[in-house]
Amino acid sequence: MKFQRKNRLRALSLGAVAVSSALALTACGSDDNGDGNASGGSSAAANASSVKCDDAKGQLLADGSSAQKNAIDAWTKVFSPACKVQINYKGAGSGAGVTSFTQGQIAFAGSDSALKPEEVAASKKVCDGGQGIDLPMVGGPIALGYNVPGVDNLVLDAPTIAKIFDSKIKNWNDEAIKKLNPGAKLPDLKIQAFHRSEDSGTTDNFTKYLLATTPENWKYSGGKAWQAQGGQAASGSAGVAQGVKQNSGAIGYFELSYAKGIDTVSIATGAKAPVKPSTESATADIAAAKVVGTGKDLALQLDYKTKAEGAYPITLVTYEIVCDKGNKADSLPATKAFLRYIASEDGQKVLAQNDYAPIPDEIIAKVRTTIEGLS
Secondary structure (H helix, E strand, O other), X not given: OHHHHHHHHHHHHHHHHHHHHHHHHHHHOEOOOOOEXXXXXXXXXXXXXXXXXXXXXOEEEEEEOOOOHHHHHHHHHHHHHHHOOEEEEOOOOHHHHHHHHHOOOOOEEEEOOOOOHHHHHHHOOOOOOOOEEEEEEEEXXXXXXXXXXXXXXXXXEHHHHHHHHOOOOOEOOOHHHHHHOOOXXXXXXXXXXXXXXXXXXXXXXXXXXXXXXXXXXXXXXXXXXXXXXXXXXXXXXXXXXXXXXXXXXXXXXXXXXHOOOOEEOEEEOOOOOOEOOOHHHHHHHHOOOEEOOOOOOOOEEOOOOOOOOOOOOOEEEEEEEEEOOOOOOOOHHHHHHHHHHHHOHHHHHHHHOOOOEOOOHHHHHHHHHHHHOOX
């Protein structure tokens, strides 16, 4: 009996610790790599106090960019308890999200590429009296993560990156890589270049960088589908990151929030020093972006060829795609409430805490005004 009572007390004690730990994790939040984000309990409370739920209720279905999945998860942890609204965001990729949106299956889509004219035309069938528009909400660098034993500060430039991902450079001790890394001990190791297996806005932005900076070495048209031959395919940014982590000699492209425990490449842009991916270096590039959308559409044009000091050139902006008019009545209040929160000052602060870059003030101010006019 004494032994049983001792075990029971021990179990109760462990249970209390588990509950306490779970509450701490709920307060702090986490990304889908299992690493806690930087926001503490007081930050979460401050965020929650700024949420305006209005008539939001029920469930909100959304899909799209895996690039912003970690950000959506962090936002949801604040918004859902505050408004009692369940956010169901699949993160199946930009292509899947846009398709689901233009078929009327979801309230909004996330895409790392702005809508194409034919996609805008398709959206008019589901946006009664309106059309789909692009709202820039999440910024960040596309990191090149690599797994090369003994090399922890790799530098590459655009031509070399293009040749690696086009299977033209096949070993890590290639002369082109040696030239950029004179002090590194590069091994005689085969390169395994990982790319996305599905249509992806991350792929679109990565290849836009190659097309803009080294078209003579990247002979493809670009777009969401991977076009180069060879390499290894993986699903989602998480899949590419996992492939790099698990394979010696691997390299792949994914958002910085997926680079936990993975070395990242510094890019030689022509600036005085190679630039490492970070929220600060991405913001420096995005700040120079121009709004090229018309009407309520806020599509941006990024500068992939930047040579500005400290500006990282391979960046992307994830858009939330929503109807400007003709949103479904049952989901409109929740859609506006969620978008209003993530575009708010508190919502944008969450991005920097999770390795994303907030949208510059001048642009996010326009986003907030547009959200209030959604109908």
